[in-house]
Ligand SMILES: [Zn+2]
Protein backbone atom coordinates (compact mmCIF):
# COMPACT_ATOMS: atom_id res chain seq x y z
CA UNK A 1 0.00 0.00 0.00
CA UNK A 2 1.67 3.15 -1.12
CA UNK A 3 -1.15 5.66 -0.84
CA UNK A 4 0.00 8.80 0.92
CA UNK A 5 -1.50 9.67 4.31
CA UNK A 6 -3.44 12.62 3.06
CA UNK A 7 -7.01 13.81 2.70
CA UNK A 8 -7.52 16.77 0.40
CA UNK A 9 -11.30 17.03 0.57
CA UNK A 10 -12.83 17.67 3.99
CA UNK A 11 -15.90 19.72 4.93
CA UNK A 12 -16.77 21.45 8.18
CA UNK A 13 -19.75 22.95 9.98
CA UNK A 14 -19.41 25.91 7.62
CA UNK A 15 -20.92 23.84 4.80
CA UNK A 16 -24.26 24.17 6.56
CA UNK A 17 -25.05 20.48 5.99
CA UNK A 18 -22.27 18.63 7.83
CA UNK A 19 -22.34 17.10 11.31
CA UNK A 20 -22.54 19.73 14.05
CA UNK A 21 -19.29 18.52 15.69
CA UNK A 22 -17.28 18.94 12.48
CA UNK A 23 -15.50 22.07 13.62
CA UNK A 24 -12.18 23.08 12.10
CA UNK A 25 -10.38 22.12 15.32
CA UNK A 26 -12.13 18.74 15.49
CA UNK A 27 -11.23 18.03 11.85
CA UNK A 28 -7.55 18.67 12.47
CA UNK A 29 -7.48 16.67 15.70
CA UNK A 30 -9.27 13.75 14.10
CA UNK A 31 -6.91 13.80 11.12
CA UNK A 32 -4.03 13.54 13.60
CA UNK A 33 -5.64 10.56 15.32
CA UNK A 34 -6.08 8.91 11.92
CA UNK A 35 -2.35 9.31 11.29
CA UNK A 36 -2.75 11.68 8.38
CA UNK A 37 0.21 13.89 7.50
CA UNK A 38 -1.40 16.44 5.24
CA UNK A 39 -4.99 17.58 4.80
CA UNK A 40 -7.05 20.26 3.13
CA UNK A 41 -10.25 21.80 4.37
CA UNK A 42 -12.27 22.39 1.22
CA UNK A 43 -15.55 24.01 2.06
CA UNK A 44 -18.32 24.28 -0.50
CA UNK A 45 -19.25 27.29 -2.49
CA UNK A 46 -22.39 26.28 -4.31
CA UNK A 47 -24.78 28.95 -3.31
CA UNK A 48 -24.26 32.04 -1.24
CA UNK A 49 -23.22 29.99 1.80
CA UNK A 50 -19.52 30.35 1.45
CA UNK A 51 -18.35 33.85 0.98
CA UNK A 52 -15.14 35.61 1.77
CA UNK A 53 -16.11 36.03 5.44
CA UNK A 54 -16.43 32.30 6.06
CA UNK A 55 -13.17 31.66 4.28
CA UNK A 56 -11.34 34.14 6.50
CA UNK A 57 -12.93 32.58 9.55
CA UNK A 58 -11.77 29.09 8.53
CA UNK A 59 -8.24 30.36 7.94
CA UNK A 60 -8.20 31.96 11.40
CA UNK A 61 -9.44 28.77 13.01
CA UNK A 62 -6.81 26.68 11.22
CA UNK A 63 -4.08 29.01 12.40
CA UNK A 64 -5.32 28.75 15.99
CA UNK A 65 -4.76 24.97 16.14
CA UNK A 66 -1.31 23.70 17.02
CA UNK A 67 -0.57 20.58 15.06
CA UNK A 68 2.15 18.56 13.38
CA UNK A 69 -0.08 18.02 10.39
CA UNK A 70 0.19 20.12 7.29
CA UNK A 71 -3.20 21.84 6.94
CA UNK A 72 -4.20 23.57 3.73
CA UNK A 73 -7.27 25.70 3.22
CA UNK A 74 -8.85 25.12 -0.14
CA UNK A 75 -12.39 25.18 -1.41
CA UNK A 76 -14.79 23.06 -3.38
CA UNK A 77 -16.47 25.38 -5.82
CA UNK A 78 -19.26 24.78 -8.28
CA UNK A 79 -19.01 26.02 -11.81
CA UNK A 80 -21.19 29.00 -12.54
CA UNK A 81 -23.93 27.24 -14.48
CA UNK A 82 -24.96 30.44 -16.23
CA UNK A 83 -21.48 31.35 -17.46
CA UNK A 84 -19.64 28.24 -18.50
CA UNK A 85 -16.04 28.25 -17.48
CA UNK A 86 -16.42 30.57 -14.52
CA UNK A 87 -16.71 29.40 -10.96
CA UNK A 88 -19.55 30.52 -8.73
CA UNK A 89 -17.04 32.05 -6.31
CA UNK A 90 -13.86 33.60 -7.59
CA UNK A 91 -13.14 36.13 -4.88
CA UNK A 92 -9.60 34.89 -4.29
CA UNK A 93 -6.23 34.99 -5.99
CA UNK A 94 -4.50 32.14 -7.75
CA UNK A 95 -2.16 30.67 -5.19
CA UNK A 96 -4.26 31.62 -2.17
CA UNK A 97 -6.31 28.43 -1.80
CA UNK A 98 -5.11 24.84 -2.02
CA UNK A 99 -6.60 23.02 -3.61
CA UNK A 100 -9.35 24.64 -5.60
CA UNK A 101 -11.64 21.71 -6.30
CA UNK A 102 -14.16 22.20 -9.08
CA UNK A 103 -17.20 20.10 -8.25
CA UNK A 104 -20.62 19.96 -9.88
CA UNK A 105 -23.54 19.51 -7.48
CA UNK A 106 -26.43 20.51 -9.73
CA UNK A 107 -27.68 19.26 -13.05
CA UNK A 108 -26.80 21.82 -15.69
CA UNK A 109 -29.96 23.49 -17.00
CA UNK A 110 -32.27 21.78 -14.49
CA UNK A 111 -31.31 23.40 -11.23
CA UNK A 112 -31.79 20.24 -9.16
CA UNK A 113 -29.15 18.88 -6.81
CA UNK A 114 -27.07 15.82 -7.70
CA UNK A 115 -28.56 13.62 -4.97
CA UNK A 116 -32.20 14.29 -5.83
CA UNK A 117 -34.16 11.49 -7.36
CA UNK A 118 -35.34 12.49 -10.83
CA UNK A 119 -37.55 10.81 -13.36
CA UNK A 120 -35.58 11.47 -16.52
CA UNK A 121 -36.44 10.53 -20.08
CA UNK A 122 -33.70 9.29 -22.39
CA UNK A 123 -33.44 12.69 -24.15
CA UNK A 124 -33.16 14.37 -20.70
CA UNK A 125 -30.33 12.02 -19.78
CA UNK A 126 -28.50 12.68 -23.06
CA UNK A 127 -28.92 16.40 -22.58
CA UNK A 128 -27.52 16.34 -19.04
CA UNK A 129 -24.68 14.06 -20.08
CA UNK A 130 -23.66 16.33 -22.96
CA UNK A 131 -24.06 19.51 -20.90
CA UNK A 132 -21.93 18.10 -18.12
CA UNK A 133 -19.04 17.25 -20.42
CA UNK A 134 -19.36 20.60 -22.22
CA UNK A 135 -19.30 22.38 -18.87
CA UNK A 136 -16.24 20.42 -17.74
CA UNK A 137 -14.42 21.23 -20.97
CA UNK A 138 -14.87 24.90 -20.06
CA UNK A 139 -14.03 24.44 -16.39
CA UNK A 140 -10.58 23.03 -17.22
CA UNK A 141 -9.87 26.26 -19.10
CA UNK A 142 -10.22 28.18 -15.84
CA UNK A 143 -6.73 28.83 -14.45
CA UNK A 144 -8.06 28.94 -10.86
CA UNK A 145 -8.96 25.23 -10.90
CA UNK A 146 -6.50 22.70 -9.45
CA UNK A 147 -8.52 19.49 -9.21
CA UNK A 148 -11.73 18.06 -10.72
CA UNK A 149 -13.67 16.85 -7.68
CA UNK A 150 -15.43 13.49 -8.06
CA UNK A 151 -15.37 13.59 -11.88
CA UNK A 152 -18.34 11.68 -13.26
CA UNK A 153 -20.45 11.58 -10.09
CA UNK A 154 -23.18 13.81 -11.49
CA UNK A 155 -23.71 11.62 -14.57
CA UNK A 156 -23.63 8.46 -12.46
CA UNK A 157 -26.90 9.45 -10.75
CA UNK A 158 -30.47 8.87 -11.90
CA UNK A 159 -29.39 6.38 -14.56
CA UNK A 160 -27.77 9.01 -16.76
CA UNK A 161 -25.02 6.49 -17.39
CA UNK A 162 -25.50 2.87 -16.31
CA UNK A 163 -21.78 2.27 -16.33
CA UNK A 164 -18.61 4.01 -17.41
CA UNK A 165 -18.55 2.14 -20.70
CA UNK A 166 -16.43 2.58 -23.81
CA UNK A 167 -18.38 5.54 -25.17
CA UNK A 168 -18.28 7.36 -21.84
CA UNK A 169 -14.55 6.71 -21.61
CA UNK A 170 -14.07 8.31 -25.03
CA UNK A 171 -15.54 11.52 -23.67
CA UNK A 172 -13.39 11.27 -20.54
CA UNK A 173 -10.41 10.74 -22.82
CA UNK A 174 -11.00 14.14 -24.44
CA UNK A 175 -11.65 15.81 -21.09
CA UNK A 176 -8.56 14.33 -19.47
CA UNK A 177 -6.37 15.23 -22.45
CA UNK A 178 -7.41 18.83 -21.88
CA UNK A 179 -6.92 18.54 -18.12
CA UNK A 180 -3.39 17.22 -18.65
CA UNK A 181 -2.55 20.19 -20.87
CA UNK A 182 -3.77 22.56 -18.18
CA UNK A 183 -2.07 20.71 -15.31
CA UNK A 184 -5.36 19.87 -13.60
CA UNK A 185 -5.58 16.82 -11.35
CA UNK A 186 -8.50 14.44 -10.92
CA UNK A 187 -9.86 13.24 -7.62
CA UNK A 188 -10.46 9.79 -6.24
CA UNK A 189 -13.39 10.65 -4.00
CA UNK A 190 -14.30 8.23 -1.25
CA UNK A 191 -17.71 9.81 -0.67
CA UNK A 192 -18.71 9.19 -4.28
CA UNK A 193 -17.48 5.59 -4.25
CA UNK A 194 -19.25 4.75 -1.01
CA UNK A 195 -22.56 6.12 -2.35
CA UNK A 196 -22.21 4.91 -5.93
CA UNK A 197 -25.72 3.84 -7.02
CA UNK A 198 -24.74 0.39 -8.35
CA UNK A 199 -21.83 -2.04 -8.06
CA UNK A 200 -21.59 -2.05 -11.83
CA UNK A 201 -21.03 1.69 -11.90
CA UNK A 202 -18.50 1.54 -9.11
CA UNK A 203 -16.53 -1.24 -10.75
CA UNK A 204 -16.49 0.51 -14.10
CA UNK A 205 -15.32 3.74 -12.45
CA UNK A 206 -11.92 2.13 -12.05
CA UNK A 207 -11.56 2.51 -15.83
CA UNK A 208 -12.12 6.26 -15.54
CA UNK A 209 -9.41 6.57 -12.92
CA UNK A 210 -7.11 4.26 -14.91
CA UNK A 211 -7.57 6.46 -17.94
CA UNK A 212 -6.49 9.48 -15.92
CA UNK A 213 -3.47 7.58 -14.60
CA UNK A 214 -2.51 6.48 -18.13
CA UNK A 215 -2.69 10.09 -19.22
CA UNK A 216 -0.32 10.98 -16.38
CA UNK A 217 -2.85 13.17 -14.58
CA UNK A 218 -2.19 13.71 -10.91
CA UNK A 219 -4.57 11.88 -8.62
CA UNK A 220 -5.90 13.71 -5.57
CA UNK A 221 -7.21 11.65 -2.65
CA UNK A 222 -10.21 12.96 -0.77
CA UNK A 223 -12.72 11.52 1.68
CA UNK A 224 -15.31 14.28 1.08
CA UNK A 225 -16.01 13.89 4.81
CA UNK A 226 -19.12 15.57 6.16
CA UNK A 227 -18.70 13.66 9.45
CA UNK A 228 -15.73 13.15 11.73
CA UNK A 229 -15.61 9.39 11.25
CA UNK A 230 -15.22 9.82 7.49
CA UNK A 231 -11.99 11.79 7.68
CA UNK A 232 -9.16 9.94 5.98
CA UNK A 233 -11.61 7.14 5.16
CA UNK A 234 -10.45 5.35 2.08
CA UNK A 235 -12.10 1.95 2.17
CA UNK A 236 -13.16 1.90 -1.49
CA UNK A 237 -10.35 4.11 -2.68
CA UNK A 238 -7.80 1.72 -1.22
CA UNK A 239 -9.41 -1.16 -3.08
CA UNK A 240 -8.98 0.83 -6.23
CA UNK A 241 -5.49 2.06 -5.49
CA UNK A 242 -4.34 -1.49 -4.92
CA UNK A 243 -5.50 -2.38 -8.41
CA UNK A 244 -3.75 0.61 -9.95
CA UNK A 245 -0.06 1.02 -10.44
CA UNK A 246 0.52 4.56 -9.30
CA UNK A 247 3.95 5.95 -8.67
CA UNK A 248 4.21 8.10 -5.52
CA UNK A 249 4.90 11.24 -7.54
CA UNK A 250 1.63 10.83 -9.41
CA UNK A 251 -0.40 11.76 -6.35
CA UNK A 252 -1.53 15.35 -6.21
CA UNK A 253 -0.03 17.53 -3.51
CA UNK A 254 -0.97 21.14 -2.91
CA UNK A 255 2.07 23.30 -3.43
CA UNK A 256 1.99 26.77 -2.00
CA UNK A 257 3.14 29.41 -4.41
CA UNK A 258 4.81 32.50 -3.06
ZN1 LIG B 1 -18.64 17.63 -4.06
Ligand SMILES: [Zn+2]
Nearest residue numbers: 009011076224
Ligand atom coordinates in the same frame (compact mmCIF):
# COMPACT_ATOMS: atom_id res chain seq x y z
ZN1 LIG C 1 -17.26 17.83 -1.05
